Amino acid sequence: MTRDQTGPGPMTCPFCGPRDASEFRYGGDPSVARPGPGCSDADWAAYLYLRDSPRGPAREYRVHAQGCGQWLVAERDTVTHLVGTITEATP
Amino acid sequence: MTARKPRYSALALLREGLRGQRGWTPAWHSPEPKRRYDAVIIGGGGHGLSAAYHLAKDHGITNVAVIEKAWLGGGNTGRNTTIIRSNYFNRASQDIYDASVNIYEGLSRELNYNIMFSQRGSIELAHSAAEMEGLRRVVNAMQVSGIESSLLSRDEVLAMVPLLNPSPDCRWPVVGAAIQRRAGVARHDAVAWGYARAADGMGVDIIQSCDVTGFRIEGGRVKAVETSRGVIEAEVFGMAVAGASPELARLAGFQLPLLCVTLQAMVSEPLKPCLHHVVASTPNGAYVSQSDKGELVIGGGLEPVPSFARRGDLRKTAEVIASVVEMFPAFSTLKLMRQWGGTVDTSPDNSPILGPSPVPNLYLNCGWGTGGFKAVPIGGKMLAHLMATGRHHRLSAPFGLERFESGRLIDEAHAGVAHD
Numbered sequence: 001m002t003r004d005q006t007g008p009g010p011m012t013c014p015f016c017g018p019r020d021a022s023e024f025r026y027g028g029d030p031s032v033a034r035p036g037p038g039c040s041d042a043d044w045a046a047y048l049y050l051r052d053s054p055r056g057p058a059r060e061y062r063v064h065a066q067g068c069g070q071w072l073v074a075e076r077d078t079v080t081h082l083v084g085t086i087t088e089a090t091p
Numbered sequence: 092m093t094a095r096k097p098r099y100s101a102l103a104l105l106r107e108g109l110r111g112q113r114g115w116t117p118a119w120h121s122p123e124p125k126r127r128y129d130a131v132i133i134g135g136g137g138h139g140l141s142a143a144y145h146l147a148k149d150h151g152i153t154n155v156a157v158i159e160k161a162w163l164g165g166g167n168t169g170r171n172t173t174i175i176r177s178n179y180f181n182r183a184s185q186d187i188y189d190a191s192v193n194i195y196e197g198l199s200r201e202l203n204y205n206i207m208f209s210q211r212g213s214i215e216l217a218h219s220a221a222e223m224e225g226l227r228r229v230v231n232a233m234q235v236s237g238i239e240s241s242l243l244s245r246d247e248v249l250a251m252v253p254l255l256n257p258s259p260d261c262r263w264p265v266v267g268a269a270i271q272r273r274a275g276v277a278r279h280d281a282v283a284w285g286y287a288r289a290a291d292g293m294g295v296d297i298i299q300s301c302d303v304t305g306f307r308i309e310g311g312r313v314k315a316v317e318t319s320r321g322v323i324e325a326e327v328f329g330m331a332v333a334g335a336s337p338e339l340a341r342l343a344g345f346q347l348p349l350l351c352v353t354l355q356a357m358v359s360e361p362l363k364p365c366l367h368h369v370v371a372s373t374p375n376g377a378y379v380s381q382s383d384k385g386e387l388v389i390g391g392g393l394e395p396v397p398s399f400a401r402r403g404d405l406r407k408t409a410e411v412i413a414s415v416v417e418m419f420p421a422f423s424t425l426k427l428m429r430q431w432g433g434t435v436d437t438s439p440d441n442s443p444i445l446g447p448s449p450v451p452n453l454y455l456n457c458g459w460g461t462g463g464f465k466a467v468p469i470g471g472k473m474l475a476h477l478m479a480t481g482r483h484h485r486l487s488a489p490f491g492l493e494r495f496e497s498g499r500l501i502d503e504a505h506a507g508v509a510h511d
Contacts (some may be wrong), residue, residue, distance in 0.1 A: 026395055026396045026397070041496050044126075045495045050346040050347065051337070051348065053338075053349055053350060056349075060396075
């Protein structure tokens, strides 16, 4: 059963080319940075849970779960679901 | 309580019938916003209107405005599948949701407004021995807490729901079920309208088409909200805006642990009565009940990506319909009448967020995710208690924002497809 799907038409994986959007599982907000050891409880909770949840243009991690398995960063609008540039995620 | 409102009754119906229906008055006014109130509630859905009602009724605070950017009950209050139940595992959840079911049971009388609460029972199917054990665990936990719930054998559930697919060879054969008999469905619009009418009757201003565009924060406290209809000051503010919570929080200068996604629902063409209960199957990913009009009301799981689009993805629609047809093969001949989506604010532990926000005189009611309608009476009552006293009610205390830092999460991730 398909659990990952979105918006219109295909998404273009930089490694596999255009594929159905349902192949790309959502993986979170790439702007969230993991705090270092010794951070406060508040910083750790913010890293784990606090999110911007933008309405409109957003950047998001997507993993090409049913393709190359690579983690990607996609530009996508959370209202229109239109997808922009998709690039390789860099750690 | 609703002294300024003429009572709705069989006698009033008869009288107005004889008078040509000319004596009815509007159920609530649409006043211009005042410059200043004692309390302002942002969000005119079920939770916001219920909070206004309880501020007036429980705490005697009637100089209150509910401000709503669109129309009353036009968000998730009018988009859900109207299921009311309290079959949860954790004690904190059981307490708060069961208190809500208790209020719902007397709500038509309390509000003098027929919310059509039909306690037809909610059935959660199990499709394997392991799933049956899972249901047994929840049912036991509920019984320990004194909440009515019981298990059904395969034969019992098939006798109660004769249209269920009885085949042992289908993808998800029915092995047994759990039932909460006090659970049921209600008229969702009537819940919003009944609270609006009762609150208006006690002096609350209900202001629609009034969009909050900013907060005026002085000395760390909210002094006023800037709206599309002017600046409105108050001593205390509450927000009950579901899928709009992240943006509203951003306007007030903080973030929330919420992810907004689309949850869709749909109804079939109307049928003669054929399905008495609410029937849900988590592995199938769908649940269904029959409305008083005869339509099958169908819901499923969340869509998998963040969205504020308020429309359902066709792939999800197809998946949910396939699941319903798998559960009820006879429904495969039906036409779908309508399909729609709402934006639900999901929290990390599938439990709501009730309590103070990082801004001291702004209180939160959000994070109900897919399950807010069943909690409208208690969610409003808790928000009103917080706004009036500045302190938690016993029932809302475990649901504060601080649990995400302390780690005392109330994990209802198992709550299933009909967490609704």
